[in-house]
C-alpha cells in the first residue's frame with residue numbers, strides 16, 4: 001500500500017492525473033481531500049513529472065490522528081543512512097506542530113543508529129498532517145514533496161514568447177499526463193499557440209508534435225522550446241487538414257476562444273477532431289475550453305454538457321480562472337469508426 005499526497009491546486013484533476021499515471025494501482029479515495037490510497041505496485045518515480053502529486057509515501061501508513069505516541073507506535077523504523085524527516089500540513093491545523101513530529105520521528109530513527117542529512121538527504125521520510133479529514137499519513141517520499149518547486153519560476157509569462165492565451169504550466173502538465181498516462185506514444189497539440197502543452201510534454205521526454213496555423217505562433221513556440229531546453233516538432237499547418245501521423249497516443253487541445261458558447265458548434269474544433277479521428281488510430285483526448293465560473297469545482301467531476309462525435313466523454317472538470325471565467329477540462333476516448 002502507498003499513499004499519494006496531492007497538491008492543493010485542483011485535487012479532482014490531481015486524482016485523474018494519478019489514476020492515469022499510476023494505472024497499475026487500484027486507487028481509492030477516503031475522507032481526505034488530498035490523500036489517496038494506492039494498492040499495487042507502480043513506478044512511483046513518475047511522481048517527479050506530475051503536476052498534482054506532491055509525492056507518494058511508500059512503505060508507510062495512514063490513520064486518523066489521535067496522538068503523537070500513537071503515531072510513533074505505528075511507524076516502523078530501521079537504520080537508514082543520510083536521511084531526513086519532513087512533516088507538512090494539508091488544509092489547516094491538527095493540534096500538533098510539524099517540528100515536534102519531525103523531532104520525535106527523527107528520534108525514533110536515531111535510536112536505530114540512522115544518520116541524518118537535512119540539506120541533501122538521499123532518503124526522505126514524510127509525515128503529512130491532513131486536517132480535512134483529521135488524518136495522518138507517513139512513508140518514504142518519492143517525488144518532490146510539498147511546496148512550489150519552481151512552478152512560479154515556470155510561469156508562462158517568463159518565457160521569451162508569451163501571449164495571454166498561454167496555458168498555465170500546471171494545467172498543461174496535468175492535461176498531458178491525463179491524456180498520455182504511461183503510454184510512450186506521440187502526444188499531439190493540433191493548435192499549439194505559444195507551446196504551453198508542448199513544453200510540458202517534451203519536458204517529460206514524451207514524443208511531441210505541435211501544429212499552429214499562425215506563423216508567428218510557430219516561430220514563438222520554437223523559441224520557447226529552445227529556451228526550455230526541450231524537444232518537440234512544431235509545424236505550421238491547418239489542424240482541420242494537417243496530415244497527422246497514424247500512431248498517436250494522446251491529443252491535448254486548447255482551441256481558440258470563439259464567440260460560440262458551445263464548442264461542439266465550433267467548426268474549427270469539429271473539423272479538427274474529425275481530421276484526427278480519420279487519420280489516426282485510437283487515442284485519448286483532453287480538451288480545454290472556457291466555461292462559466294459557476295462550473296468551477298476543485299473536488300468533484302462536473303457534467304460535461306457536451307457531445308463530441310466519434311468520442312466517448314469519460315470525465316469533465318471545472319477549473320477556476322478568475323471572477324468571470326473558468327475552464328472546463330473534458331477527457332474523452334475515441335469510439336470505434338464504423
Ligand SMILES: C[S@@+](CC[C@H](N)C(=O)[O-])C[C@H]1O[C@@H](n2cnc3c(N)ncnc32)[C@H](O)[C@@H]1O
Nearest residue numbers: 166167191193194196212213214238239254256
Ligand atoms: C487558445 S490558443 C492555444 C494556446 C496554447 N495552449 C498555449 O499555451 O499557448 C489557440 C491557437 O489555435 C490556433 N489556430 C486557430 N486556427 C487553427 C487552425 N485551423 N489550425 C491550427 N491552429 C489554429 C491559433 O493560431 C492559436 O494559436
